[in-house]
Amino acid sequence: MTAKLTIGPILFHWPTEKQLEFYARIADEAPVDTVYLGEVICSKRSAFMVQHYDMIAERLKRGGKKVVYSTLSEVLIKRDRKDIKGVCDIQGEEEVEANDASALFHLSGKPHRLGPWMNVYNEDTLKFLAAKGAYHASLPAELYKDSIAVLGEAAKKLGVALEVQVFGRIPLALSARCYHARAHQLSKDNCQFVCEKDPDGMLLNTLGGQQFLAINGIQTLSDTYLNLTGELEELQAMGVSYFRLSPHSNDMVETANVFNRLIEGQIDAAEATSLIQATGDVEPFSNGFYHHQPGHKWSTAS
Numbered sequence: 001m002t003a004k005l006t007i008g009p010i011l012f013h014w015p016t017e018k019q020l021e022f023y024a025r026i027a028d029e030a031p032v033d034t035v036y037l038g039e040v041i042c043s044k045r046s047a048f049m050v051q052h053y054d055m056i057a058e059r060l061k062r063g064g065k066k067v068v069y070s071t072l073s074e075v076l077i078k079r080d081r082k083d084i085k086g087v088c089d090i091q092g093e094e095e096v097e098a099n100d101a102s103a104l105f106h107l108s109g110k111p112h113r114l115g116p117w118m119n120v121y122n123e124d125t126l127k128f129l130a131a132k133g134a135y136h137a138s139l140p141a142e143l144y145k146d147s148i149a150v151l152g153e154a155a156k157k158l159g160v161a162l163e164v165q166v167f168g169r170i171p172l173a174l175s176a177r178c179y180h181a182r183a184h185q186l187s188k189d190n191c192q193f194v195c196e197k198d199p200d201g202m203l204l205n206t207l208g209g210q211q212f213l214a215i216n217g218i219q220t221l222s223d224t225y226l227n228l229t230g231e232l233e234e235l236q237a238m239g240v241s242y243f244r245l246s247p248h249s250n251d252m253v254e255t256a257n258v259f260n261r262l263i264e265g266q267i268d269a270a271e272a273t274s275l276i277q278a279t280g281d282v283e284p285f286s287n288g289f290y291h292h293q294p295g296h297k298w299s300t301a302s
Contacts, residue, residue, distance in 0.1 A: 003236050003263045004033035005256055006163060008138075008246045009040045009070045011171070012216055013195045016048050022247065023056045027063030029253045031260040034242070035060050038070035040099050040115070042178075042217045043083045045193070057094070066095070073099040073117035074174045074218065097138070108132045116140050116171060121147065123154035130158045138163035138244060141170045141226060144292040145234065152239030161241055166232065167255060167276070168246025169201060169214055170222040170286070170295060180217045191217075199249045200281075224286035224296050227276065229262055230269040231290055250280025270300070 007026055010019060026035060037053050037060075039046040057067045071087045072080055081102065088096055088106035098107055099115035113136040120126050120137050129137070137160055139148065148164065155162045180202060181191035195202075201214030201221050214221040225248075228235070232243065243263075245255055255276055262272040276282060288297030 002241070003232070004242050005031065005259055005263070006034040006242050006244045007032050007036065007252070007256070008165065008168070008244045009036040009038050010247045011041055011169075011219065011221075012199055012201065012247075013042070013045050013048075013193060014199055015196065016052065018199075019049060020052060020056070022252070024059060025253050026256075027060045027065060030256040032065060032245070032256050034066040034068055036068050036070045036097060038072075038087060038097075039083070040070050040073045040117070041174075041219050042195075043072055043077075043080045044191070045217075046083055068095040068097050068113060070097040070115055071099050071103045073115070074176075075100055075102045076176055097136075098134075104129075104132060111135050114138065116165065117174070120151070123150055126151060126154050126160060127158060130160050134160065136161040136163065136242075138165070138242075139240075141165045142172075142289045142295060145231070145238070145290050146292070148235065148240065148290075149238045156239050162239060163242035163244055164228070164235055164240050165226060165244040165246055166228040166235075166259065167244075168226055168248055169224070170226050170289070171219065172213070172222060172295075173220040175218045175220070178218050179215050179220075183215070222286065222295060224284050224298070225282045226287065227273060227285040227298075228287055228290060229259070229272040229276070230300060231287065232259075232262060232269070248280070248282060250282050252279075254279045273300075 060067050069087050071084045084103050091110050097113040097115045099117040110133050114134045116138045178188040180195045181188050184194045195217045201216045204213045206212050211223050214223045258272050258275045261267045285298045286296050289295040
């Protein structure tokens with residue numbers, strides 16, 4: 001199968017105008033197959049965008065993109081359950097990506113996708129979830145290549161498509177508490193949406209002053225930017241056919257163009273990396289998890 005690019009859901013609390021502009025450009029200019037829509041981190045943010053999703057989806061479809069609606073990745077309160085049910089109820093009319101096990105209550109027995117927060121780490125999990133209706137799985141970004149290869153073999157037998165994130169800060173953990181609010185001396189219930197101040201996450205340093213992680217509301221991310229330009233060919237050989245670009249404040253249209261040129265063999269990984277560097281503040285790069293090394297490590301050797 002020919003490799004296809006996807007745009008993951010926006011993880012950060014961008015202003016509505018910025019999100020609308022982003023999706024308009026993706027619809028008209030980006031060489032991607034699929035775009036994921038939906039709030040996956042904090043249900044409090046949903047109110048800002050939910051009324052715009054139908055319009056965005058229509059614009060994306062006119063631009064030749066497939067639209068998939070993503071659910072929240074964590075359920076804590078009644079509002080979260082309601083949000084997930086609302087997304088799952090459109091299954092049949094639109095494609096849905098489950099990012100929390102609670103979504104399976106609504107989707108089991110229906111065709112659906114699995115997001116990276118569903119933690120498909122092994123072939124038995126994939127087999128079980130495929131039997132419940134999953135036909136597409138986006139794997140956790142911390143998997144290393146040997147595990148991906150095993151899952152690739154299993155997915156082929158099950159008829160499940162595999163997707164791997166190849167660009168963007170790596171999702172690492174979710175919390176019931178909002179450290180973003182706490183860092184600004186605010187409570188989670190009265191956060192004032194302070195996360196909007198950090199469009200690519202709030203950087204953290206160790207006590208020794210070393211840049212360490214990034215915080216996005218209740219989510220912990222890597223401070224480094226995943227870059228698997230050098231691993232794309234190997235991933236395709238393993239059976240991965242979809243490559244996810246996680247949205248950031250750099251030029252994502254140009255980032256998609258670079259990955260598309262790489263897939264088509266017009267440029268090599270070294271040139272692709274250089275071109276991605278020019279799209280904005282997206283360094284340092286990392287690919288350690290893929291090579292079974294500490295995740296923040298970066299190696300140009302495939």
